Amino acid sequence: MQEYIVHESAASLRLLDYLIQFVPAVLSRNGAKKAIKSGRILLNGNSAEGSRFVNTGDKVSFLPPEPVSQKIFELKLQVVYEDDFLAVINKPAGIGVSGNYFRTIENALPFNLKKSAHTDALEKPRAVHRLDNQTSGLLLIAKTASARIHLGNQFEQKSVHKTYFAIVAGALTVKGNINFPIGSKEAFTEYEVIQQIDSVKYQKISLVKLIPYTGRTHQLRIHLSSLGHPILGDKLYTKGLPVLKGKGLFLAALELSFTHPVSNQKLSFSLELPHKFSAFLIKEQGRYKTGEKPNE
Helix, strand or coil, rough: CCEEEECCCCCCEEHHHCCCCCHCCCCCHHHHHHHHHHHCCEEECEEEEEECECCCCCCCCCCCCCCCCCCCCCCEEEEEEEEECCEEEEECCCCCCCCCCCCCCCHHHHHHHHCCCCEEEEEEEECCCCCCCCCEEEEEEEEEEHHHHHHHHHHCCCHHHHEEEEEECCCCCCCCEECCCEEEEECCCCCCCCCCHHHHCEEEEEEEEECCCCCCCCCHHHHHCCCCCCECCCCCCCCCCCCEEEEEEEEEEEEEEEEEECCCCEEEEECCCCCHHHHHHHHHHHHHHCCCCCCC
């Protein structure tokens, strides 16, 4: 059980608001309501409604939920960085970050990471953001409730910087910006061409560096498709071009920087271009030089 004494600066807050602001294990308004409804919140030793006002010196007690026994997905992951508050892993393509099924990254985290020794340690580590099932690369993980809140706020404030690399169909201009709304919401991406080669199937293909400044669902895939240059392996946004089958999506998150929630130190991580990408570019160059006919 965790106990908190109400300071005079928090007096006259409703209990619901006090929980959201001062109890790290309560991550949202909905979570606070559930905790109150289930009887896990006590005010001076008694259950209380969320609308009740707290006063200076009141004791607020938080009873964590009973741990639910969960199976661990024994998938070995590359741990890029780990401390007692957070971790950064290299997510493989083809595995979802979370969801109502067993084979997820979050179910594999307890197999790869040490549980935090801090009092607000999460029952199991949680991803702070998401990557699409078919996208590989750097994924930020929280190991404590306070780190999860702090890092989540950084994403909301757009102070976390992510860089992706993709192979796309066609030849783009060397640099550019894509300002194309998604779901009636503003969406902005910056890109830079790193390499461009001839292709039997697409005439040209380009390796591009991508920096999303907003975080819309499928933003990079939609934005590149809107230019007529879909990411290779994308089955949803092909713009009528032939789909590259059996290779997966050529999209990877390779650079990540953020501020550590405890030390306030700026942390930056990067990965090499996946072997799948470089091998495909070499093979495609060879196919073009030998005049091989495209597969229909």
